[in-house]
Amino acid sequence: MIFRAFTLSLQSVSDGKIIALMLKTLAITAGLFILLAVGFWFALGRLLSHWQWDIYGLAAIGAVAFAVLFGWLLWRAIAIAVLWFFSDDIVDAVEARHYPAHVLSAKRPGAVESGKMALRSAGRLIGYNLLAAPLYLLLLITGVGTGIAFLFVNSLLLGRDLQDMLEARHGKGQIAFDRVSRGLLGAVGTAAMLLPLVNLLVPVVATAMAVHLAHLKKPV
Structure with a gap:
């Protein structure tokens, strides 16, 4: 299922609207x-x-x-915070192309609510990573433990962020995410965030993946 969502997300980001939004979010994120x-x-x-x-x-x-x-750490925090303000435009484009029936039930959150969710997302990211910092330092002696712990913590956070984005639009309980799917989505996005250049595209691609993952299991 996660591979299917990934392949569909690559199709989605070829949309002209998505490319324009990707460039806009990238420019704002880089500027900040x-x-x-x-x-x-x-x-x-x-x-x-x-x-x-x-x-x-x-x-x-x-x-x-x-x-x-x-x-x-800061790139991801800023990128996801910026993405909150454009996430509905991205989801609109993906749903209109692949899941038009679900567009009718969608309700876009206002700018104020998006701002609050962006701040909560950035706060969670920075707060949980600061709390985990002693563990990261302790695991340095293992060689790989720090990387695994970082991936685990941030996978959970990213999966939560993406689910929150869709639930803000469709309502709680209306998104067909199970814990495994959400964890895999977060892991793929977090791992890709660590790759130079690739991390520039991850926020938009991960959002498209979340839409597909949510709706592939959800009846129309």
Whole structure:
């Protein structure tokens, strides 16, 4: 079922509307991430100025380190938060093409509700990963334990986010996600988020996958 949803999602993202939305969410996400890195650069520069060090050089190095070390977490948080504001447009396009009967029962959440859900999603992501940070550090000695733990925690969170997106549209209990399907969806999306360049496309592809996974088992 998860493979079927993946292949259908690749068909869905070939839609012109989806491509336009993908470019829009990518541009906004990248812009916010760059602003965050620049803000960190200026903040670090002001801090270093108290010791009269090479302000701009060290601050630039710090900004690069910030982007490398925290990019894997912050990119996902920002991307999913941005996606909340465009998720209904993406779901509209996928459902209109593949599941037109389900469009009639859909109810788009307002901008305020989408904003609240975006903040909750980002808060869960950052909060749970901070709580798991000691475990990540402890498992470093195993070589692979940290990666497995990170994948497990974030798979659960991403699966929850995608289910919440669809339930906000169709209502709780109306989405045919079982725990295994939701976990696999989250795992595929989270693993792909770790791949350079591929992670730029993951939020939109994962949303399309969630739509297919939800409706493939759901009677029309």
